[in-house]
Amino acid sequence: MKTSILIIGSNGFLATSLISMLRQKAEYEIFTLSRHPASDIKTKHFVAEALDEKSLRDIVLTVKPKIIVNFIGASTSTEALVELTRINTGVILNLVSILGIKNLSETRIITMGSAAEYGGCSGKLISEEEPARPVSAYGISKLAQTAIAKQFNESLGSRIDVVRPFNLIGANSPESLISQKICRKVLALESSENLYLDDAEMERDFVDIDDFTKGLLNLIETECLPGVFNVCSGKAVSLRSLAEAFMIAGGKSGKVLQSPQSKFRSPVRRAVGDSTKMSGATGWVVSKTLQQAASEQIKTAASFF
Structure with missing residues (x-):
């Protein structure tokens, strides 16, 4: 049954x-x-x-x-x-x-x-x-x-x-996720353009x-x-490191930098589970690396960009 x-x-x-x-x-x-x-x-x-x-x-x-x-x-x-x-x-x-x-x-x-x-x-x-x-x-x-x-x-x-x-990160991620927001910013860059983040050193678990x-x-x-x-x-991953993974996946050569204009700082500096x-x-274990997940996400996001 x-x-x-x-x-x-x-x-x-x-x-x-x-x-x-x-x-x-x-x-x-x-x-x-x-x-x-x-x-x-x-x-x-x-x-x-x-x-x-x-x-x-x-x-x-x-x-x-x-x-x-x-x-x-x-x-x-x-x-x-x-x-x-x-x-x-x-x-x-x-x-x-x-x-x-x-x-x-x-x-x-x-x-x-x-x-x-x-x-x-x-x-x-x-x-x-x-x-x-x-x-x-x-x-x-x-x-x-x-x-x-x-x-x-x-x-x-x-x-x-x-x-x-x-x-969460990976293929078909919705626009509400921070990973998808960064992914979309990377896709919008010129090949050698730098990416600026509001809180580059905030650490999360992806x-x-x-x-x-x-x-x-x-x-x-x-x-x-x-x-x-x-x-x-x-694993602790800064938003800078996450963005760098997307930059690699998207073939971008620019740098990921903290925005000098932004005063935003998340009250939660680190959240790792x-x-x-x-x-x-x-018996569950993580099988995909951050880079693998970023590559899959940027591939699906690019198809709708």
Whole structure:
């Protein structure tokens, strides 16, 4: 019998990457849900608003999924923290309510958290046990989702995993990612033109989208205690180094420099994760180098430039 899996927020970057990998495995029956029709007719797709409890309940009771993966989330909002929290906690609250009332307690939920929940931690790798000190409304709202998941795991015996991706890089990256913003700047340069960055020495942890998705799939296929899982490379990369990788990939000979006009400095100077828990639980390891990921990203971005 196939394992039924419901992907909520299925039209997004992370979700489409997971769906692509799931299709390569015959043991899954894939159901998808989003507010818009699916461009891919190969999935059994529902058009609905997952933040509406009744709409989501009807779909869950129809599918009776063994696994639910939630990608619904927002990173910006005109109403700031209140609206972000409503969006980033709403689906989990609805799911717990549905599964509890309808006796579907064996259904496993995996939801997307964020490295922004940690804030920053200079000088060391950030493990899942690191105290969370988010500095943005987005990080606070994602941390609220994690708190809800932990509470229901402890009080009701729910099976909710929170996956915290660090900064993503790789083919088909969306414009919202810092890697894609830098990639687009590189593509716009003349061959020997210099690239200026607002905060060149800020350090982040970049993980390729394919590596991230393999880690997520490993977690789906692993029976383990529910909890929070970092998906990261464990390597500190300055924005200067990231841009230099894109410059090499794009065949640009200019230098990457700090903009002398910019006064912007991120309050989080360094955010680098520790993936020991994820690797130990699932066997996941990073396989792509930063340069490989940058080359793939600039290739796909150039085709639309």
